[in-house]
Each structure stands twice: as C-alpha cells, then as structure tokens.
Amino acid sequence: MGRAALRGLTTVLCALAAWQIIVVVFQAPAYLLPSPLVVAQKFSLLAGTGDLGRHVLSTLAEVLAGSLAGAVAGLLCGWLFTRLPVLGRLLSPLILLLQTAPKIAIAPILLLWLGLGLAPKVVLVAIVAFFPVMAGAAAGLAGVDKSYRDLARLLRLSAWTRFRRIDLPFAAPPAFAGLRIASTQAMTAAVVGELMGATYGLGYLLNLGQENNDAGVVIAAILMLCVMGWLLHEGVRLAERRFLGWHESQMAQAQA
Amino acid sequence: MIHARGVAKHFLTRGARVEALRPVDLDVARGAFVSIIGPSGCGKSTLLRIIAGLETASEGTLTIESAADQRAGFVFQDAVLLPWLSAEENVRFPLDAAGVPRDEGDATARRLLALVGLQGFEKALPRALSGGMRQRVSIARALSYDPPLLLMDEPFGALDLLTRDRLNDELLTIWTATKKTIIFVTHSVEEAAYLSDRVVVMSPRPGSIKKIYDSPLARPRGERTKLDPAFHQLMADLRRDLA
Numbered sequence: 001m002g003r004a005a006l007r008g009l010t011t012v013l014c015a016l017a018a019w020q021i022i023v024v025v026f027q028a029p030a031y032l033l034p035s036p037l038v039v040a041q042k043f044s045l046l047a048g049t050g051d052l053g054r055h056v057l058s059t060l061a062e063v064l065a066g067s068l069a070g071a072v073a074g075l076l077c078g079w080l081f082t083r084l085p086v087l088g089r090l091l092s093p094l095i096l097l098l099q100t101a102p103k104i105a106i107a108p109i110l111l112l113w114l115g116l117g118l119a120p121k122v123v124l125v126a127i128v129a130f131f132p133v134m135a136g137a138a139a140g141l142a143g144v145d146k147s148y149r150d151l152a153r154l155l156r157l158s159a160w161t162r163f164r165r166i167d168l169p170f171a172a173p174p175a176f177a178g179l180r181i182a183s184t185q186a187m188t189a190a191v192v193g194e195l196m197g198a199t200y201g202l203g204y205l206l207n208l209g210q211e212n213n214d215a216g217v218v219i220a221a222i223l224m225l226c227v228m229g230w231l232l233h234e235g236v237r238l239a240e241r242r243f244l245g246w247h248e249s250q251m252a253q254a255q256a
Numbered sequence: 257m258i259h260a261r262g263v264a265k266h267f268l269t270r271g272a273r274v275e276a277l278r279p280v281d282l283d284v285a286r287g288a289f290v291s292i293i294g295p296s297g298c299g300k301s302t303l304l305r306i307i308a309g310l311e312t313a314s315e316g317t318l319t320i321e322s323a324a325d326q327r328a329g330f331v332f333q334d335a336v337l338l339p340w341l342s343a344e345e346n347v348r349f350p351l352d353a354a355g356v357p358r359d360e361g362d363a364t365a366r367r368l369l370a371l372v373g374l375q376g377f378e379k380a381l382p383r384a385l386s387g388g389m390r391q392r393v394s395i396a397r398a399l400s401y402d403p404p405l406l407l408m409d410e411p412f413g414a415l416d417l418l419t420r421d422r423l424n425d426e427l428l429t430i431w432t433a434t435k436k437t438i439i440f441v442t443h444s445v446e447e448a449a450y451l452s453d454r455v456v457v458m459s460p461r462p463g464s465i466k467k468i469y470d471s472p473l474a475r476p477r478g479e480r481t482k483l484d485p486a487f488h489q490l491m492a493d494l495r496r497d498l499a
C-alpha cells in the first residue's frame with residue numbers, strides 16, 4: 001500500500017473517531033445522528049439481506065451505462081460537427097439551449113416517458129455526460145493541425161480509417177477530461193432520478209431511510225455513494241492513464 | 257515524369273479571388289532532383305500541393321507518369337507524426353492503413369529507420385526525438401510505400417544549419433539509393449544549389465517560373481562541391497534572380 005493510501009486511511013479513521021466522540025460527548029439522539037457503530041450494524045444488516053448489493057448495483061449500472069452511452073454519443077457528435085461544420089452551426093443554438101437548462105429538470109418527464117426502472121436514469125446520466133465529452137472532442141479536433149488532414153488525403157485513408165487512426169486518438173484526451181469532470185454530475189443525475197421515483201438504487205434507499213426516520217440507513221447510503229463516486233473518478237483516471245499515456249506525459253513535458 | 261502546362265491556381269476566399277500561382281510550365285524527368293525556390297507567398301507550396309493531388313489546378317493540365325494507384329510521398333515542413341505512435345509505428349502507418357501484413361510492415365519500417373540513421377530509436381515516441389530526428393522519421397514514412405515521386409515542402413526549414421547540412425547529405429544518399437524523383441521546395445539558395453540537378457526560380461507573388469537553371473555541378477556532391485567555383489557562381493545567380 002502506498003504512502004498516499006496510508007495517509008488517506010488515517011484521515012478516514014480519524015474522522016470516524018471524531019464522529020464517535022461527537023455522538024458520545026453531545027449525546028446525539030440515534031434517530032438524528034447514529035454512531036459509526038450503529039451505522040456499521042445497519043450496513044451489515046442491509047448487506048446481509050442482499051438489499052444493499054442490489055441498490056448499489058442498480059445505481060452503478062445506471063451510471064456506467066449512461067456514461068458510456070453519453071460518451072460515445074458525445075464523441076461522435078463532436079467529430080461530426082467538426083467534419084461537417086454546417087451541421088454544427090445549425091444545431092449549436094439548440095445544443096446551447098439544452099446545455100444551459102439544468103439537466104435535472106428533465107428527470108420528471110423522463111420518468112413519465114420511461115417508467116420507474118433503470119431506463120430514465122440511464123438516459124439522464126447519458127445527457128449529463130454527453131455535453132462535456134462533445135465539447136472536449138470538438139475542441140480537441142479543432143486544435144489538430146491541418147497537415148494531418150493532408151496526410152490522410154495523401155495516404156488515401158478511408159473515412160473510417162481516418163476516424164479510428166487519427167481523429168479518435170486526437171479527440172480522446174479532451175473527451176476523457178470531459179468525462180472525468182462529468183463523472184460527479186453523472187452520479188448526481190442517477191441519484192436524483194432515483195429520488196424522484198424508483199424501486200431500486202441508492203437514491204431509493206435514501207428516500208426509504210427518510211420515510212422511516214432511519215438516519216442510519218440514510219448515512220449508509222451516503223457512504224456508499226461516496227465510495228462509488230471515488231471509485232468512478234479513479235476508474236476514469238486509470239483508464240485515461242492506460243489509454244492516453246502518451247498524452248499525459250506530453251502535457252507534463254510541456255509544463256516542465 | 258511530370259509535365260505541367262499552364263498550371264495555375266486561384267483561391268476564392270469570402271468572394272475575393274486570390275491568385276496563388278500564375279500559369280506554370282514545368283517538366284521533371286524521372287529520377288531527377290529538382291528544387292523550387294522563390295520568395296514567400298509566390299506559390300511554391302501551392303504548386304507542390306497540386307502535384308501531390310492535395311489541390312486541384314484552376315487552369316492548365318498536369319500529367320504525372322506513374323501508376324494511378326501510386327500515392328506520392330510528401331514531407332511537410334513539420335514532421336506531422338502521430339504523437340501516440342513510436343517512430344517505427346509512424347513509419348509503418350501508411351502500410352498498416354493499406355492493410356500490408358504486420359511483419360512485412362515491421363521489416364520495412366526497420367530498414368527505413370536504419371536508412372535515415374535512426375536505428376535504436378524504433379520504439380521512441382516523437383516527443384522523445386529532436387526536430388531533426390522527427391523529420392527523418394517523416395522522410396522514412398514518406399518512403400515506406402515506395403512512391404516513385406517524393407515531394408518535400410521546406411522539410412529542413414525549421415532545423416539548425418548543422419543538422420540541415422547533415423540531413424541534406426543523407427537525403428542525397430537516400431536519393432541515390434532509392435532512385436526517387438524528388439521535388440524539393442526551399443528558401444535556401446545554398447540548399448537548392450547543393451542538392452539539385454535543376455533549380456526552378458519563381459517570381460514574387462503571384463508567382464510564376466522566372467528562370468530554370470541546370471546545375472553544372474558533378475555528382476556525388478560533398479565537401480568538394482562547396483569549394484567548387486561553379487557552386488558559388490550558381491548561388492550568386494540564384495541570389496540575383498531572387499533579389
């Protein structure tokens with residue numbers, strides 16, 4: 001285990017200890033602020049029945065499927081708008097309008113259309129992930145030297161080969177950065193969707209805890225969301241490093 | 257192998273007509289090393305890009321005697337390498353894109369990197385290479401699909417003089433070894449005089465061909481060329497024409 005991880009663990013343990021001390025010193029009522037031990041008990045209870053696993057899995061599925069769909073669509077649109085600027089000019093007012101609206105506001109209509117299952121959350125997450133990825137991809141492609149276009153024509157590359165071998169690698173780093181920024185919002189979108197109406201998911205668990213005046217359940221769900229958000233962020237970062245190693249080190253060199 | 261008759265080019269930018277190249281007649285023999293020199297903006301790049309098929313001529317006819325499926329080799333002023341590919345993968349790129357088997361592409365890439373003096377750097381990414389080394393990779397890439405015609409647009413313009421001299425000698429070695437036809441655009445009178453069989457001088461913008469010199473200098477070229485009075489006479493003539 002690395003030094004940073006050790007430091008992180010220490011901080012988390014200290015926070016837990018502080019929490020326990022606050023509960024004991026101020027004698028906080030358990031229905032408002034249960035102690036870490038009580039939460040841990042709730043946790044193992046929920047986990048034992050398999051309920052917690054199911055809630056985590058469905059939120060995770062929404063976030064992953066939505067992010068993937070949004071990222072792919074964003075990448076393709078960013079590419080399309082760069083290749084066909086007319087299309088970009090025609091659609092950009094619409095896109096701007098959609099982008100400035102708080103995306104969460106779309107949730108109720110999605111729930112009306114698509115029901116209480118995973119689908120409306122996946123769509124909401126996809127919409128949230130779409131914009132930063134599209135903007136990143138478009139910006140990345142716009143910055144590519146015109147000579148690369150000449151190179152592609154000179155080598156008589158097919159549109160598909162050019163996309164795969166030249167455009168996509170150039171668009172990927174800023175698109176990934178967009179996705180990393182979007183990953184927190186993607187979690188929020190999934191949870192908000194679940195809060196508004198769901199039968200599964202951590203957002204649903206939050207609602208359940210609130211309705212039953214069970215602060216322990218609420219806190220357990222929040223903690224799971226923290227862990228998931230962190231894992232998601234780390235996952236995107238690792239993927240970035242794995243696939244875009246050339247780019248990261250290039251940036252580091254440019255800054256040095 | 258190239259016959260240009262009255263080849264001219266204008267661009268339309270926001271309704272305005274920009275004359276980039278006035279009618280040009282030019283013949284380039286197979287295996288020749290021809291330089292094009294002229295003041296900035298006279299249309300050297302435009303002419304080269306028309307020959308490469310990157311632009312279409314607005315007027316005139318251009319005949320290139322080579323198989324229709326032959327791609328021309330082109331070396332840009334900047335290396336235009338793909339930054340995520342190693343030197344070897346960059347050289348192999350045109351072959352990969354054309355579906356050439358991997359081991360065949362590998363062998364070609366390694367042979368060409370050795371030809372341009374980069375053995376040992378096969379796995380290096382472009383950012384780990386100097387400007388001169390990158391340009392060598394770019395030349396190796398242009399040679400990878402064995403084009404009969406190699407077009408070079410100020411390929412060494414961004415390099416320091418020492419590197420430039422060395423790459424000029426290497427280019428002549430490659431030219432002798434591969435028997436390519438080379439058209440070489442440059443700003444440097446010395447480079448044009450040192451390398452070429454023929455030097456094409458263009459007039460200022462909008463340019464056309466002002467004069468064509470057939471080089472009196474013997475081959476192979478080397479240090480002795482630079483001491484040859486005929487070399488200095490040619491440079492003086494070129495300078496006077498450009499002034």
Ligand SMILES: Nc1ncnc2c1ncn2[C@@H]1O[C@H](COP(=O)(O)OP(=O)(O)OP(=O)(O)O)[C@@H](O)[C@H]1O
Nearest residue numbers: 267269274275276295296297298299300301302303
């Ligand atoms: N795509 C284009 N659109 C409009 N005008 C262009 C275009 N390309 C070139 N021109 C114009 O054509 C003229 C010739 O350009 P060209 O690039 O061929 O010059 P050059 O001789 O290569 O100059 P340099 O030595 O600076 O590279 C210039 O006036 C330039 O502004």
Ligand SMILES: [Mg+2]
Nearest residue numbers: 300301302409
């Ligand atoms: Mg030029």
